[in-house]
Amino acid sequence: MAKGYWVSAYRTISDPEKLAAYNKLAGSAVRAAGGRTIVRGGRTVAHDSGIVERTVLVEFDTFEQAVAAHESAPYQEALAALSDGVERDFRIVEGID
Incomplete structure (x- = not known):
């Protein structure tokens, strides 16, 4: 099975505090879902x-x-914390088998 990847490119960071809150919540959400x-x-x-x-x-x-x-x-809780704190390009892509 092919791996899956989240790819995020942050165009702007307008609220570093919201990004910090997101990072804390997103990190544990990613780990709980098996992400690295x-x-x-x-x-x-x-x-x-x-x-x-x-x-x-x-x-x-x-x-x-x-x-x-x-x-x-x-x-989704992490995304709510991030709110409008950044502008980013986020995509989920499939790797090559």
Whole structure:
């Protein structure tokens, strides 16, 4: 089965306190759902039309697990805490078998 990944690129962070609250709740929600954060911020080099922005990559054992984690009550609570604190591009993608 192909792994599933959450890919988030943070365009702007307007409320660091909301982001901190989200990170605390989201981290435990991700771990409870079997996810592993493998990239969170750190150094970035952008090429082509890329933009240097905070990027987060979370790995799940399956695509379905990644989708279910996003829909879970604990993660929805984290999203409520984040609210309008950031502008980000969030997607769930399927890995290659």
